[in-house]
Each structure stands twice: as C-alpha cells, then as structure tokens.
Amino acid sequence: MRLSTLSLIGLLLAAPLAQAQKAPAAAEPAKPASTAAPDTVDIDDVRTFSRVYEIVRQAYVEKVDNKTLMKAAISGMLTGLDPHSEYLDKEGLAELSEDTTGQYGGLGIEVLQVDGTLRIIAPIDDTPASRAGIKPGDVIVKIDGKIVDSENIDDMFKKLRGDPGTKITLTVLHEKSDKPIDLTLTRERISITSVKVRELEPGYAYIRISQFQDDTAPDLEKKVAELIKKNGQQRGAILDLRSNPGGLLTAAVGVSDDFLDSGTIVTTRGRLQDANLNFAAHPGDILNGTPMVVLVDNGTASAAEIVSGALKDNQRALVIGRRTFGKGVVQTVLPLDADHAVKITTARYYTPKGTSIQAEGIKPDIALADLSVNKVDSNATLIASEADLRNHLANEDSKAGKDIDNDGSAENAKLATQDYALSQALNVLKGLALNRGPANASH
Numbered sequence: 479m480r481l482s483t484l485s486l487i488g489l490l491l492a493a494p495l496a497q498a499q500k501a502p503a504a505a506e507p508a509k510p511a512s513t514a515a516p517d518t519v520d521i522d523d524v525r526t527f528s529r530v531y532e533i534v535r536q537a538y539v540e541k542v543d544n545k546t547l548m549k550a551a552i553s554g555m556l557t558g559l560d561p562h563s564e565y566l567d568k569e570g571l572a573e574l575s576e577d578t579t580g581q582y583g584g585l586g587i588e589v590l591q592v593d594g595t596l597r598i599i600a601p602i603d604d605t606p607a608s609r610a611g612i613k614p615g616d617v618i619v620k621i622d623g624k625i626v627d628s629e630n631i632d633d634m635f636k637k638l639r640g641d642p643g644t645k646i647t648l649t650v651l652h653e654k655s656d657k658p659i660d661l662t663l664t665r666e667r668i669s670i671t672s673v674k675v676r677e678l679e680p681g682y683a684y685i686r687i688s689q690f691q692d693d694t695a696p697d698l699e700k701k702v703a704e705l706i707k708k709n710g711q712q713r714g715a716i717l718d719l720r721s722n723p724g725g726l727l728t729a730a731v732g733v734s735d736d737f738l739d740s741g742t743i744v745t746t747r748g749r750l751q752d753a754n755l756n757f758a759a760h761p762g763d764i765l766n767g768t769p770m771v772v773l774v775d776n777g778t779a780s781a782a783e784i785v786s787g788a789l790k791d792n793q794r795a796l797v798i799g800r801r802t803f804g805k806g807v808v809q810t811v812l813p814l815d816a817d818h819a820v821k822i823t824t825a826r827y828y829t830p831k832g833t834s835i836q837a838e839g840i841k842p843d844i845a846l847a848d849l850s851v852n853k854v855d856s857n858a859t860l861i862a863s864e865a866d867l868r869n870h871l872a873n874e875d876s877k878a879g880k881d882i883d884n885d886g887s888a889e890n891a892k893l894a895t896q897d898y899a900l901s902q903a904l905n906v907l908k909g910l911a912l913n914r915g916p917a918n919a920s921h
Contacts, residue, residue, distance in 0.1 A: 527551075560823050561590070562809050568817040573639070578726060580670035580691045584639040585646070585663055587612060588723035588779075594628030595619070596635065599803065600721035600777035602670055603688040606663040612650060614721055614777030619658050620649035642667040672725075675701040678904055679889070681713040682911075683765075687733065690725025690781040695732030702736075702764050713914075714907040715765055716900070717789075718773045720799065724780025727808065731757045734788040736764045741792040741830060744784050746808050748825030753808070755825075759792075769910035770795035771903045774842060779803035786840050787829035796910070798844045798903050806836030844906065851898050853891050 535547060549565070556563045566574060576582035586605020590597045596618040601607035618626060618634075626634045637646065644665050651658045672694045674686040683705060687694065706712065717737075724730075727744075734743045738759035746755045772786050772795045783802050789795040808825040828834055864870050894901035 556820065556822065560807070562805075562807060563820075563822045566811070566819045566821055571817065571819055574811065574821075578691055580668070580672060580689065582639065582668050583642045584665055584668055586666075586668050586670070587638070589618070589635065589638070591631055591635065594626070594631055596626055596631065599779055600723040602668070603674075603686070603721075605668055605670075606666055610661045610663055612648075612661070613652065614775065615653035617651045618648050619651050620647075622647050623649075640665045671697070673697045673701055675705050677705070677709055677712075678716065678893070678900075680709070682904060682907060683712045683715040683768075684718065684900075685715055686718045687782070687785075688722055690722075690729035690733065690785075692726065692729070694725070694729040695736060698733060698736055699764055711766065712768050713911040714769045714771070716771050716773060716903050716907060717785075717795065718900070719778045719782040719786060720773050720775040720899070721777035722779070722782035723777065723803075724782055724805065727781060727784070730781035730784040734785050735759045736762075737770065737789060737794055738792055739763050739767075741788075743788045743830065745828045745830075745832070746825040747828065748808070750824065753810075753825040759788075769907060769914055771907045771910070772797045773899060773903050774799040774802050774840065775848070775899075776800050776803060776839075778840075780805045783835055783840055784827065784829075787833070787835060790840065790843065791830035791833075796844060796906060797840065797842045798906060799842050799846050799899055800848060801841055801845075802835070802839040804835055804837045804839035806834050806838075844902075846899050846902055849898050851894050853895055 531547060531551070535542060535544065549567070553565045556565050564570070573582070585607045586602040587607040588599040588602075590599050598607075598612055598614055598616040598618070600614045601612045620626060621634050621637050624630070624634070640646070642665055645662060646665065647660055647662045649658045649660050670689060670691070672687055672689050672691050674688075675698075676684050678684045683702070685698070685702070687698070731743050739761050741759050743757040743759055745757070746753060748754065770789065772789055774782070774786055774797055778786060778799075779802065783805065786797055786802060790797045806827055807823045808827055809821050810824040811819050811821050813819045826834055826836060829840075890901060890905075893904065
C-alpha cells in the first residue's frame, strides 16, 4: 500500500527547528562503516535488472520509452520500502508545496492507496468531501464510473485533483456498509484555514485544528489570544484533532509547545545522525494551565498524533475518543535537482515516554464508541419539582422572573444530538475544571 496526498501532506517533513537538539544517549547511532558487514550489489543482480529492463522495453505490448521505464524503476524501488516513501517529479513537488500551504484545486481528502483501492484517511473541514459526508475509513471504488484497481490506481488518484468548478463522481463504500453510493462533487480552490477557535459555552473554549501546515502554530496563538481578550480566561479547552491527517513536523512541535511549559514533545531516531532529534517545550502556555481535553479518532494521524502523545504523556490533557491511525514514522524530502526529489522515511518518532505509535496508534485515556444519539420523546410532566406544587413556599433568595427550568440540560441535549463525542468531552472537561477551581487559579 502507498500513502498519497490529496488534501495535504499528512506526513512528517523533518525540517530542522531552532529548538531541535540532538537526541539523548538512548537514541541508537548509526554503526560505523568499519564495523558493518559489507553489503555490495551482486553483478548478477545488475545483469538481472538490465535484462528485465530490455525485455520490458522490447516486448511489452505497448511501446514504452526509456525515460518512462527509468522513472517507473525508481518509483518501484521507493514504494517497495514502505507506504510513505516516493519519487517526486515536478508535478509532485508542486503538489507538496500546495499541501503544506493548504491551497490547491480538489476535493479536500487524504487518501491511502491500499491493495489497489483508495481508502479515505480523513476529509478536511469545509471542503466538498466533508460536505458530501465522506468519512475516515470510506473506500472510493469508482471514479466517474470507472472501477479503481491496481492497474489504474495512479491515474485514478490524479483525477481527484483538478480545476475548480469541474465535477467528479465518486462511488464510495462507507465503512461498515455493503452498498456503494454515488456522490457527485464539484472541485473547489481549497484554501484551508487550519485553526478555528470559539466558545462552546461561556468559559469553555473549542479549538479545532484540521491539519498542520506552515502557519498553524502562529494562527493558533493569535486566535486563542483574541478569544481570551474578548471573553476572559477560560475554565477549560477542548482541542479537536479528529479526522486530522497530519502535516508538518514543525507545526506539530509548535502547537505542542503552545500548550506546554516544559518537557519533551517528541523524539525522532533514524540511522543518520541528523535524524536523531529531541524537541523540548519552552516556558509559556497560551492557556495558562487551563484543563484540556484532546478529541481523537481513527482519522487522527501523523503530526496530530505527535500533539496528542505530547499532551497525554506530559499529563497536560486527557485524550478522549477512538484509537488513532498509527503513523509513527518521519519523512524527509531530499532534492535531486530543481525539478525532482525523493521523499523517504528517515526516522521513527517516539512520544515523551519513549513509546512508538507506529501501526499501533495512541490509545485514548477515555474511549468513546463511534455513536450518535437521539433525544428521547417523553410525555409532558405535570409536576417536575417543588415549584410545580400548589401553594409552595417561595425561595427567599430567588430572583423574580428567574427560569429555574434552565439547568443547562437543553443545551447539553442539543450538543449531544449534533456531536456525541464533543458533548462527552465537554462533560469531562467541566469535571476537570470543577476539580481545579476558579479560572484564575494559579498553576
């Protein structure tokens, strides 16, 4: 299988940071060449490669030029390593640039190529894909009526991007469904604002990060500061990383640092010395220690898992939801020339407690099933409290006109029917806030 990017680079690009340090002694350094066993290319292997190359060039049913064959050979060498390493030509580099800035023409989805199928990792908020109801785990089985298979999967993948205003029909099989449905979408110019901040209720902030791109950390800092300036110090905050397929390592480190006063954020380890890095938090928490809950699901991947792991292991936040995707490896883009590069896996990353989440994901502190709830219909109750009884004594402290029935349950029911996981996270957050005390308490 191979990971491909449609909406963003849901991978970690290991760019050096000012706060990056060499990894601790626990990181395993590359072995000196003098002690390594010799690993030479057998001349018979070279002859075999050349022979296969000539056979394909001469006998393949359609004529293939040498440039195309060599590109295929290079691509095959990289894709055979893991799902994330690949050869990038000029078009691929342009897409990479678009991904990290969050601007491109397409549908707004992150797609994984698995055994000749296109599986959705996550749709991006406020894009044609998310508005059409595409969810993590869905599979695209046809594009414009043509079946997606291992023979045409690269061409099918490229069709997902295109000029804004053009239409495309996807035949999608939802997770846990056996009936594909047709969805006709119109491509748009995707300009993704990765951070949204608002109050769910007075004193309780909701922070949504849909991906990690160049400007995510500074945008987060700006919007949280504006919220606090307008509404005062918050009693609690929910960081929603559901269906966040990742992005830049630098952005993940910056966001984690925004919520941490100290401690390790993430450690990377690879064979090359430059791949062994330790990222640590600096003093300064933009929420001043306010209790936090992080919402995750099976679409939370890559850079989003770095943030989740950093906040969990440093006991800065409770992680609630479903087990995350489990992408725990780092890619570096190495230029070959002005128009070509290799994106190759150079390291694994580890949470502050030294845990690798590769193919395992992050287990939430509080697990939530993927559920939706409906409000129960019930008959009106004639007598619901003392206040409904005839000739009841009034409360001497009550204010005239006060609505004693407004206990917050109506708002809770509304949120629960819209987003069950978010309502549960808010309830947990309120408990944490009550345990902490007033919003201006020291930390």
